[in-house]
Amino acid sequence: MRRQLMKGNEAIIKSAILAGCRAFYGYPITPASEIAEAAAEFMPKTGGVYVQAESEVAAVNMLYGAASAGVRAMTASSGPGISLMQEGISYMAGAELPCVIADITRAGPGLGNIGAEQADYHQVVKGGGHGNYRTLVLAPNSVQEMADLTALAFELADRYRNPVFILADGFIGQMMEPVEFPETATPTQLPEWAVAGTAASRGNLISSLELDFDKLEKHILALEAKYRIACHRETRAEEWMTADAEIVLVGYGIVARILKAVTAEARAAGIKVGVLRPITLYPFPVAQFQRLALSAQVFAVVEMSTGQLIEDVKLALNGLRPVQFLSRVGGNVPSHNEVLALVRELARRAPAAPAREEERVANAY
Numbered sequence: 001m002r003r004q005l006m007k008g009n010e011a012i013i014k015s016a017i018l019a020g021c022r023a024f025y026g027y028p029i030t031p032a033s034e035i036a037e038a039a040a041e042f043m044p045k046t047g048g049v050y051v052q053a054e055s056e057v058a059a060v061n062m063l064y065g066a067a068s069a070g071v072r073a074m075t076a077s078s079g080p081g082i083s084l085m086q087e088g089i090s091y092m093a094g095a096e097l098p099c100v101i102a103d104i105t106r107a108g109p110g111l112g113n114i115g116a117e118q119a120d121y122h123q124v125v126k127g128g129g130h131g132n133y134r135t136l137v138l139a140p141n142s143v144q145e146m147a148d149l150t151a152l153a154f155e156l157a158d159r160y161r162n163p164v165f166i167l168a169d170g171f172i173g174q175m176m177e178p179v180e181f182p183e184t185a186t187p188t189q190l191p192e193w194a195v196a197g198t199a200a201s202r203g204n205l206i207s208s209l210e211l212d213f214d215k216l217e218k219h220i221l222a223l224e225a226k227y228r229i230a231c232h233r234e235t236r237a238e239e240w241m242t243a244d245a246e247i248v249l250v251g252y253g254i255v256a257r258i259l260k261a262v263t264a265e266a267r268a269a270g271i272k273v274g275v276l277r278p279i280t281l282y283p284f285p286v287a288q289f290q291r292l293a294l295s296a297q298v299f300a301v302v303e304m305s306t307g308q309l310i311e312d313v314k315l316a317l318n319g320l321r322p323v324q325f326l327s328r329v330g331g332n333v334p335s336h337n338e339v340l341a342l343v344r345e346l347a348r349r350a351p352a353a354p355a356r357e358e359e360r361v362a363n364a365y
Helices: 008-018 033-042 056-068 079-094 121-125 143-160 170-174 213-233 254-268 286-292 309-317 336-349 357-364
Strands: 002-007 023-026 049-052 073-077 099-105 136-138 163-169 176-181 237-240 247-250 273-278 280-282 298-303 323-327
Touching (some): 002 008, 008 033, 008 073, 008 143, 008 170, 023 033, 049 056, 056 073, 056 079, 056 099, 079 099, 079 121, 079 163, 136 143, 237 254, 237 286, 254 336
Parallel strands (some): 023 049, 073 099, 247 298, 298 323
Antiparallel strands (some): 002 176
């Protein structure tokens, strides 16, 4: 393994190249600009292509073209740019084209500012474009995971022939940490469904346009079946000190690192706290939440938005346990002391003991 010190944004590109990515199309935007900068430096050195498009709309359509030719390709932006790409992302999902998109989130709405936020959750996790489609979403909380999850993103994109997002807040994109990369690159070959410019591949020309109602319904249902398979096979989450936790803190990205530090201090004071960090935001790790609800008394969601992740947490728990909420927005981050104060208050309230199994099952219905 090769160990290097770098920013999270740079780690994405180096990992992408090792994963076989050979095309990057993008437009720089803070706090994601280093991704385009690294792509411009390293893609040509590996026989790849870097194009700075005239806009994010142009970039996502270039991505569509490269993906249809069977090339492992990616783009990156932040919230305002991802908003402009949404139509193209919907088209790629409809045409079943794999690609990787990194969203390094900043504060909004509108232009907002360049501070980190997590308010892109809805537009990325819920599908910000039109129609019935989903994107798989991976949420790293370290520079190492920026590399590891980028490599995974390309595998998932090819496996499900679908766009896959790396959703990271500006802190993770900008921070520097040591990263280990594999010694050898992942070999890739042209997929059988690609348009290769040959007579044999002419039948692979694809479009998401289908004028026959029944045929389009069949296609949409096939996409939905694919997403269900992903939900069954691809959920990922990290649990930390949850075995006997009465209070479960929930967060992703930079927030999850704060939650771990708070948990360590609270544990030292005798408070039974644990952390559940979703790594896949879609598919969401519902089973882990429901299992922890058997013993935990309360869940507390901490996020840098006015409440987006919390909606999926509540849906996962389905009323089994109360859910508390703490947030900061506008580029601010929940502080260690703010989260610790919430934990102490929840411990002071001392909720009733967990329901018996038969009561839990009854409540679920």
